[in-house]
């Protein structure tokens with residue numbers, strides 16, 4: 001059979017991990033990445049087109065006879081990249097705009113969960129800051145404020161006091177700290193418990209759960225500091241037991257897939273369930289319409305099944321015929337960031353040590369890097385690299401990952417030192 005040409009849209013650590021999985025497929029021989037990143041250059045041909053330039057991406061896919069385009073980034077998906085490609089007669093793996101709203105609007109996803117009795121934190125939605133403030137007066141603290149739209153994982157404020165919460169309403173709704181994402185505000189009950197990221201492939205009717213993982217969203221050790229895009233992950237989560245999984249299957253996963261279908265928003269692609277294991281059972285914290293970042297960096301290196309077969313089954317509605325398999329091992333990813341992330345940080349520092357990774361047990365996924373004018377790889381973002389290591393169990397994977405972080409040097413290198421610390425409690 002003729003081997004396939006793939007166009008991967010995006011250029012973060014998640015896409016670098018996806019690229020490894022695509023490269024491992026026996027069915028692929030040529031991969032383009034738009035725009036890609038410096039770390040992806042030896043496995044894919046980089047194309048200088050941005051993820052939101054749909055017309056240019058479509059023209060490129062046609063010109064190069066691309067067999068399948070793959071996109072797993074929220075902005076293009078919510079803006080309708082899948083609809084645009086399909087309208088042009090091209091095959092693409094990802095979620096259509098009308099279903100991607102499950103991530104694009106927190107008000108939509110909260111209302112969906114309420115309507116279909118899917119367990120989540122109690123909440124109200126506001127468009128008027130005065131009404132939001134009045135509601136806060138009646139609530140217990142801490143409380144959680146969420147800007148409605150996409151805000152790079154940063155549009156969530158956890159407020160300990162009423163004063164803090166009122167200041168948060170002002171920041172989000174009046175000062176528009178997260179832009180138009182703050183036109184609507186969700187105020188929700190604060191939940192406590194372990195967080196688990198459960199990613200599933202979905203074909204509209206069926207889903208297949210990937211191995212579990214856990215992200216560390218706060219910037220500092222001990223879960224202190226600001227929320228970030230994610231500072232590190234481990235997989236599997238030992239807290240996501242078979243019993244909890246079965247309960248999630250019944251109460252959350254299948255009901256969500258069915259709810260989207262019932263709403264006429266059939267979901268195809270990767271559905272990310274951000275879960276909190278509360279004393280009252282598992283509840284949904286958030287949905288994403290894509291692979292998680294940096295969850296993908298610990299999930300995909302453990303996947304045995306050919307990813308192209310899975311993508312095609314999602315698109316064809318035949319996911320029930322796929323046997324999705326993961327290695328019986330563990331992975332830990334430690335993000336190397338630039339000091340100051342997520343607020344302000346410098347860029348442009350040369351990175352050394354990148355050649356020490358074997359891409360079998362040790363991976364260095366690039367997130368914010370680029371080539372400078374001399375062809376040297378330099379830092380180019382807040383999250384710079386994701387260092388992933390495998391091990392026979394979580395303890396070994398964690399030790400391996402932290403050892404590998406020492407191979408890399410760049411100025412202002414910053415990381416958390418307690419990724420996977422929760423493992424010690426098992």
Ligand code: AMP
Pocket residue numbers: 121144146153154156158188189190191192195217227274285286
């Ligand atoms: P989100 O963007 O909705 O995933 O929120 C980002 C992070 O804020 C989550 O991963 C949680 O750590 C935290 N968070 C969000 N909602 C709640 C909640 N209702 N209770 C407690 N923590 C929350």
Ligand code: GLY
Pocket residue numbers: 153215229230288291292293294295
């Ligand atoms: N790691 C969280 C996310 O991808 O949204």
